[in-house]
Amino acid sequence: MQKHEDSKTPSLAIVVTKGSLDWAYPPFILASTAAALGWEVELFFTFYGLSLLKEDLDLTITPMGNTAMPMKMPFGPNWFQDINWNIPNAMATNMPGFEKMATSLMKQTIKNNGVASISELRELSLEAGVKMVACQMTVELFGWDTDEFIPEVADWVGAASFLPTAQKSDVTLFI
Numbered sequence: 001m002q003k004h005e006d007s008k009t010p011s012l013a014i015v016v017t018k019g020s021l022d023w024a025y026p027p028f029i030l031a032s033t034a035a036a037l038g039w040e041v042e043l044f045f046t047f048y049g050l051s052l053l054k055e056d057l058d059l060t061i062t063p064m065g066n067t068a069m070p071m072k073m074p075f076g077p078n079w080f081q082d083i084n085w086n087i088p089n090a091m092a093t094n095m096p097g098f099e100k101m102a103t104s105l106m107k108q109t110i111k112n113n114g115v116a117s118i119s120e121l122r123e124l125s126l127e128a129g130v131k132m133v134a135c136q137m138t139v140e141l142f143g144w145d146t147d148e149f150i151p152e153v154a155d156w157v158g159a160a161s162f163l164p165t166a167q168k169s170d171v172t173l174f175i
Contacts, residue, residue: 011040013162013169019051021059021106021118027052027175028121034171035128042169043125044162046135049175050142053134053149057119060103074108126152133157 012034016027027049031041045053052059074081110117116124126132134149136156146156155161166172 009038009040010034011169011171012042013166013172014041014043015162015166015172015174016043016045016049016052017047018062018175019048019059020062021103022061023175024052024059024118025121027173028118028125030173031130032121032125032128035125035130040131041125041129042131042133042162042165044133044135044159044166046138046159050134050138050144050149052118052122053132053153055148055150057122059118060099061106062099074105074112122150133162135159135162 012031014027014031018024027043031043035041051057131154132152133155134146134153135158137158139146139156146153
């Protein structure tokens, strides 16, 4: 039994449900890292997570969905960049253009820190053999066309087709 365990390739299954810039990083970082370690990885994109498989990625952050999200300024003197600008949700909802401004600041912070873009992480994941499947029911529900998505989508399936993969995986995550 030990010999079998030692020879088994670890596996990771992730259900990807969020399609914003801030929520796109966790599944792609985990998937690309696991694949680089030799794991078998499958991502199931459903609901808003499906937008991460679209050819054209125009992602924004969701400050309203994350009250713990600190805002750091990607410019100015160090003392200014070190301040955590915790902006209350009430203010963010009443401030026109806040999401666009916050997205712009986050993209600049990502660039300043040399962090890969979502497009780059998605490409790295694909190159490492990560299998990306799309929820067919959600595609139909939202009235999308499969031509809007990257050609590397491995399959268009329902939850019933993905659940056996999740059941057999060593690690299964819902993001």
